[in-house]
Amino acid sequence: MNFISSFLCSWKTPKIEGLKKGNIPQHIGIIMDGNGRWAAKRRLPRIMGHKAGVEALRQIIKTSVKIGVRHLTVFAFSSENWDRPKNEVDFLMGLFVNSLNRELASLNKNGVRIRVIGDRDPSPRKVRNSFSNAEKKTEHNQKLVLNIAFNYGARQEIIYAVQNICKNAQKKDLDIEALDESLFSSYLYTKHSPDPDLIIRTSGEYRISNFLLWQCAYAEFYFTRTLWPDFSAKHFLRAISAYQKRNRRFGKV
Secondary structure (H helix, E strand, O other): OOHHHHHHHOOOOOOOOOOOHHHOOOEEEEEOOOHHHHHHHOOOOHHHHHHHHHHHHHHHHHHHHHHOOOEEEEEEEEOOHHHOOHHHHHHHHHHHHHHHHHHHHHHHHOOEEEEEEOOOOOOOHHHHHHHHHHHHHOOOOOOEEEEEEEEEOHHHHHHHHHHHHHHHHHOOOOOHHHOOHHHHHOOOOOOOOOOOOEEEEOOOOOOOOOOOOOOOOOOEEEEOOOOHHHOOHHHHHHHHHHHHOOOOOOOOO
8 A cells, every 4th residue: 555545544534423513613723732842741852742743633634624614724833933943943844845745635635725824935945835836736625724824923914914905095996994894804814714713722821822813803712731742533523512512692692
């Protein structure tokens, strides 16, 4: 069995029980936190935690496809992460390229569309090329949109939107009096996805860390102490089950 065949076999769907099929969150955001601590607990280099995190993400993607999540946004690399040690940043750049190249065939086969959100310009050319290739090859897929937040920061995103709104207003391409929440959202990186219904953060931290600040206005939050590399399909389904027990009123009675 070659590598691709072997990998496709790993997409066997997980056992799913107890979820209400009519109440699956259509957009889930995940702050994938805890790779470094996972490695430290095992006296391993931090980079091993990042490698293990890729395996966890694979499980979450295939579970999302199975249960009908339509949009999944994962915080892969923040605009602040460039300040980490150079060897770790270099490893992460290589990990992005290798992981996408290795798993693109199976993602494509299983209907996953890849979009990269954030400012990719500062990244190495091989990373930008890998992102562009993945987006191009999966652009017609419709089962799941996978938004990879890379060199992403929500404040940066909002400033970027305001700058473009101002430019368009100056060129008379936009009537500033017509600006509302819907129009503003169309200037964000996530303009092709609805606002998230559920945001998950792993590792026991209780903060959003500059992730989807505008979009998360009415999202439900789920925090877990589980470190990201240990976050399995079972944990993911547990988060969705908790979401289904909540009463979303959107400011109404």
